[in-house]
Amino acid sequence: MFSFGIRMDAGFRLAGAEDAEEIARTVQENLGGELSPKKISASLVKEKLKDKKDVFVVAVTDGKIIGVSRASFEDLDLAEIRWLAVEKNYRNKGIGTGLVEKTLEALKDKGKRKITARVRADSLVPLSIFSRLGFEKEGYFREHYRKGVDIIQLGKFL
Numbered sequence: 001m002f003s004f005g006i007r008m009d010a011g012f013r014l015a016g017a018e019d020a021e022e023i024a025r026t027v028q029e030n031l032g033g034e035l036s037p038k039k040i041s042a043s044l045v046k047e048k049l050k051d052k053k054d055v056f057v058v059a060v061t062d063g064k065i066i067g068v069s070r071a072s073f074e075d076l077d078l079a080e081i082r083w084l085a086v087e088k089n090y091r092n093k094g095i096g097t098g099l100v101e102k103t104l105e106a107l108k109d110k111g112k113r114k115i116t117a118r119v120r121a122d123s124l125v126p127l128s129i130f131s132r133l134g135f136e137k138e139g140y141f142r143e144h145y146r147k148g149v150d151i152i153q154l155g156k157f158l
């Protein structure tokens, strides 16, 4: 269990298959609409956990998962942070930042050289978290995944 400069009693750890249900619920409830119409199911999470091409980090308080980060291996030493979600009641306490810090540490341990993240251009909070952790804007995609929604790609070298 790790705890970074966060403003509540929570810990961060790599996820295991036993966490799939809670991860699916947390992501579906806090990020679902953003991602795709298809439901984020526990079986999808279990599949991703099994194929070892993803790193899942969870934030836990009182034994309950309150935040999730998922990064996928894109290439030899390149990975992308794809999911970042914290339960509404636990936001603005440093959990989101802690999840990204722990994910970067885990990806460094796995020999990754560069990490990217794609964020809605109007999502100030995740943009401020990634910028504060040393990510730099490196791409702007107009109405990329959705009509009316621009995307910023950020990148960081480990």
Ligand SMILES: CC(C)(COP(=O)(O)OP(=O)(O)OC[C@H]1O[C@@H](n2cnc3c(N)ncnc32)[C@H](O)[C@@H]1OP(=O)(O)O)[C@@H](O)C(=O)NCCC(=O)NCCS
Residues within 6 Å of the ligand: 030, 031, 083, 084, 085, 086, 087, 090, 091, 092, 093, 094, 095, 096, 097, 098, 118, 119, 120, 123, 124, 125, 126, 128, 129
């Ligand atoms: C994005 C998200 C994960 C952040 O989680 P969090 O635990 O609240 O993040 P943190 O507390 O670590 O950091 C939030 C920072 O944003 C700042 N912040 C909060 N509201 C803000 C706002 N409206 N405008 C700008 N900054 C804001 C906070 O002050 C905090 O900075 P600080 O640590 O200097 O105080 C969470 O808001 C979430 O799940 N959102 C819905 C899903 C989503 O958008 N995910 C990102 C996809 S890339």
